[in-house]
Amino acid sequence: MKKILIIEDQKMLRDEVCDWFIFEGFETYSAANGHEGLLQAKLHLPDLILCDIMMPEMDGYAVLSNLRQTPETSPIPFLFMTAMADHQQVVYGMRAGADDYITKPFTRLDLLNAVNARLKR
Amino acid sequence: MEQALRESEARWNFALEGSGDGVWDWNPETNEVFFSTQWKKMLGYADHEIGNTLSEWEKRVHPDDLRRCYDSLEMHFRGETDVYINEHRVMCKDGSYKWILDRGKVVTWKADGKPLRVIGTHSDISERKRYEQMLRQGIEKEKELGQLKSKFISVASHEFRTPLSTIMATSESLLSYRDRMTQSQQDERIIKIKDQVGNLNKIIDEVLHLSKLQTREKELKPEPFNLSLLIHEAIEESRIYSGREVAISFHSSPPNIEVTLDMTSVKRIIDNLISNAIKYSPPGKKMMVGIKESGEHVILTVQDHGMGIPPNELNLLFTPFFRASNVVNIDGTGLGLSIVKESVERHGGKVSVNSVVGEGTLFTVILPKTL
Numbered sequence A: 001m002k003k004i005l006i007i008e009d010q011k012m013l014r015d016e017v018c019d020w021f022i023f024e025g026f027e028t029y030s031a032a033n034g035h036e037g038l039l040q041a042k043l044h045l046p047d048l049i050l051c052d053i054m055m056p057e058m059d060g061y062a063v064l065s066n067l068r069q070t071p072e073t074s075p076i077p078f079l080f081m082t083a084m085a086d087h088q089q090v091v092y093g094m095r096a097g098a099d100d101y102i103t104k105p106f107t108r109l110d111l112l113n114a115v116n117a118r119l120k121r
Numbered sequence B: 001m002e003q004a005l006r007e008s009e010a011r012w013n014f015a016l017e018g019s020g021d022g023v024w025d026w027n028p029e030t031n032e033v034f035f036s037t038q039w040k041k042m043l044g045y046a047d048h049e050i051g052n053t054l055s056e057w058e059k060r061v062h063p064d065d066l067r068r069c070y071d072s073l074e075m076h077f078r079g080e081t082d083v084y085i086n087e088h089r090v091m092c093k094d095g096s097y098k099w100i101l102d103r104g105k106v107v108t109w110k111a112d113g114k115p116l117r118v119i120g121t122h123s124d125i126s127e128r129k130r131y132e133q134m135l136r137q138g139i140e141k142e143k144e145l146g147q148l149k150s151k152f153i154s155v156a157s158h159e160f161r162t163p164l165s166t167i168m169a170t171s172e173s174l175l176s177y178r179d180r181m182t183q184s185q186q187d188e189r190i191i192k193i194k195d196q197v198g199n200l201n202k203i204i205d206e207v208l209h210l211s212k213l214q215t216r217e218k219e220l221k222p223e224p225f226n227l228s229l230l231i232h233e234a235i236e237e238s239r240i241y242s243g244r245e246v247a248i249s250f251h252s253s254p255p256n257i258e259v260t261l262d263m264t265s266v267k268r269i270i271d272n273l274i275s276n277a278i279k280y281s282p283p284g285k286k287m288m289v290g291i292k293e294s295g296e297h298v299i300l301t302v303q304d305h306g307m308g309i310p311p312n313e314l315n316l317l318f319t320p321f322f323r324a325s326n327v328v329n330i331d332g333t334g335l336g337l338s339i340v341k342e343s344v345e346r347h348g349g350k351v352s353v354n355s356v357v358g359e360g361t362l363f364t365v366i367l368p369k370t371l
Helices: A013-021 A035-044 A060-067 A085-094 A110-121 B002-019 B037-042 B054-058 B063-077 B124-180 B182-214 B227-242 B263-279 B313-317 B337-346
Strands: A003-007 A028-030 A048-052 A078-082 A100-102 B021-028 B032-035 B084-091 B097-109 B115-124 B222-226 B247-253 B257-262 B286-294 B299-302 B352-357 B360-368
Touching: A003 A035, A003 B286, A013 A028, A013 A110, A013 B124, A028 A035, A035 A048, A035 A060, A035 B222, A048 A110, A048 B227, A060 B222, A078 B227, A085 A100, A085 B021, A100 A110, A100 B097, A110 B054, A110 B124, B032 B054, B037 B115, B054 B182, B063 B084, B063 B313, B084 B352, B084 B360, B097 B124, B097 B299, B124 B182, B222 B227, B222 B286, B227 B257, B227 B263, B227 B286, B247 B337, B257 B263, B263 B299, B263 B337, B313 B352
Parallel strands: A003 A028, A003 A048, A048 A078, A078 A100, B247 B286
Antiparallel strands: B021 B032, B021 B115, B084 B097, B097 B115, B222 B257, B286 B299, B299 B360, B352 B360
């Protein structure tokens, strides 16, 4: 069973996305902020991480940078979920080393396709 | 010949009087200057109050502008410009400064190439300078507003997408997995969608209200009312709507304060501050609301013993959509305090905040008694 970690500060969206992956047969972990996300990632070493960008205290870029600097977590595929459709922000995210991004609001199929495509590589 | 000369001089004087310009005639060798009556009048002086030396002009030119005047003159003397032109400030008799457009030309040269006689005019361009300044400020303000607007749109679109994402995700769950959900799991999601639609509606309502305040599309309609009573009613309403056990004390000094302000806006200010205090305080913690008269003003205070605001975020508190980092899990649009600030300022008042994390927050609003 593939493990997926969802880091998202909006509880309602986080719960819903977790449920999608549970229904699709994934093992899910979730975190409400960047700090918690880092702990979960290091503890469970998931197969893929979905992470919001704009979060209080520690944003998604900082989470990614920290994960990439840690040998055990650096190869984990990392996808940003962002409400920022701004091209600059997306470019910044990709340059920071994200494998892909998905813009909110996203459909279930878009997200599942993006995740599955990354897991197959 | 003499008759023709007199007629020419009369025409010259008439033209100058009509234009309102002053005339000067300077001998750079002796530094003697003839200043016309109009030249002196422009600065508020009678004919006999200003002598005939260059120092009379020099001592009145603004110290920051004098160097540039001489630079322009030197350029003309060196033949680099056809005429001497300079804009500078000159002090009037009453101590104020006027902006002057000074134009002149060497009319007689000495054999060694130095100027012997320079004649010029003095025009009052203060009004033009004032308009230029206003125009510059207007352009600056427009630019600032444009930047604010794009920042607002960028933040607002983020805030709209958040509830939209939840609505989209929840409805997709229902569409794809409802046959694997219990009835209560389905109901839970329907309620979630309904709440998020309500939340979106509230954001739209507050964005529109704030925008109308900022663009002054919303006109304030002053009317006389009892402010003490209005606050008392707002407290009672908040007790009902918050659905929580709320301990609020209220003190009005004097007991009945009459004001003439825009009642709807003032009610919104009070509602926002009280509902925030309730929202960010643990149940049972006491809150204090006070109103008092102070000369031509009234001072409203709302004090809670809630979670407080981190000190590094206090200056962002009135920014649209800003939410303190310790309240992200509590519902809110991040627009209430922007509306408070805008409404208070539209009334010519001030709002300030003091807060200590873990101890509580005090909001102070000063409003005029009459708009």
